Amino acid sequence: MAVSKQKAGKILKQCLFAGLIxxxxxxxxxxxxFVLISSFKNMAQVYIMPPKLFGFKPILDNYIYIFKTQHYGTYMLNSTIVAVASTALSLLMGVPAAYAIARYKMGKVSIAILTARLLPNISILLPYYFVFSKLRMIDTYGALIISHMILSLPLIVWIMVGFFNDMPVELEEAAIVDGCTRQKCFVDVLLPISAPGLVTCSTLSFLGSWNNFQFALILSGEKTRTLPVSLQYFVSGADIRWGRMLAATIVVIVPTIILTMILQKYIIQGMTAGAVKG
Structure with a gap:
């Protein structure tokens, strides 16, 4: 009897937990x-009230339109180039910087980097525009990549400083005794151990660049327009092309969802590393 009560209590807890989730x-x-199903509707179906959540005939007209007429393949390529390049260059510069800050205890530099990360994007956008205008770099990949690096570098340094602080110095000393130079120890010993942190930094940097609207709006043009900027062109003074805009929205967010789902385990490891010490 006691066993059955215990089993019933366990089932009740599971049901309550499932209900909470x-x-x-x-x-x-x-x-x-709602965005997903609306992207497969025509204009008349989108405006039906109450909206049909099930039982409608899906169409691909909105997706065909944005790729055939609005050149969304080009926008996807632009976003990919900028996000991958800015992420790679940020890692190349940020990870060694984080290692130096952690090993040489440069606390003031770390605080300055955090302060730079907290600055509103709009506060540094105008100076960038003037600089890139003088250099004739508006509507170039270089301007977008550099501006996105300025946003991702502080984040990468801040995360990786925590990783390197948690790594015992004895590990490096043992590698150096075995004949490794400090540079070789960094590449061959420390980087493989900090793989979860690198994956976390890469993912967050890529997503930040992929979804960036403000910098791309001001610094890009016809040749380098990215996906977030392109969404505004479905809004006009006369109306909003909801079906097409929602289809474009799905194109923007699906790659980020897929990337996050694939790397979810590593991101969680990276974000929680150092939270519990044995």
């Missing part, structure tokens, strides 16, 4: 579901 997840996932 349902209550939390539905408000988060429903807007995404």
């Amino acid at each position: 349902f209550i939390i997840v539905i408000p988060v996932l429903f807007p995404l579901y």
Whole structure:
């Protein structure tokens, strides 16, 4: 009898937990579901009230339009080039900088980097525009990559400083005794150990660049326009092409969702590393 009561209590707890998860997840996932199904509707179906959430005939007209007429393949390529290049260059500069800050205890530099990360994007956008205008770099990949690096570098340094602080110095000393130079020790010993942190930094930097709107709006042009900027062109003074804009929105967010799902395990490891010490 006691066993059955214990089993019933366990089932009740599981049901309550599942209900709590349902209550939390539905408000988060429903807007995404609504955007997804609306992207497969024509204009008349989009404006039906109350909206049809099921039982409608999906069409691909909106997706065909944005790729065939609005050149969304080019915008995707631009976003990919800028995001990958800015992420790679930020890692190349930020990871060694984080190692130097951690090993040589440059606390003031670390605080300055955090302060730079906290600055509003709009506060540094105008100086960038003037500089890149003088250099004739507006509407170039270089301007977008450099500006996105300025945003991702502080984040990468801040995360990786924590990783290198948690690594015992004895590990490096043992490698140096075995004949490694400090540079070889950094590349062959420390970087493989800090793989979760590198994956976390890469993912956050890529997503930040991929979704950046303000910098791309001002610094890009016809040749280098990225996906977030292109969404505004579905809004006019006469109306809003909701079906097409929502299809474009799906094109923007699906790659980020896929990337996050693939790297979810490593991102969690990277974000929680150092939180618990044995």
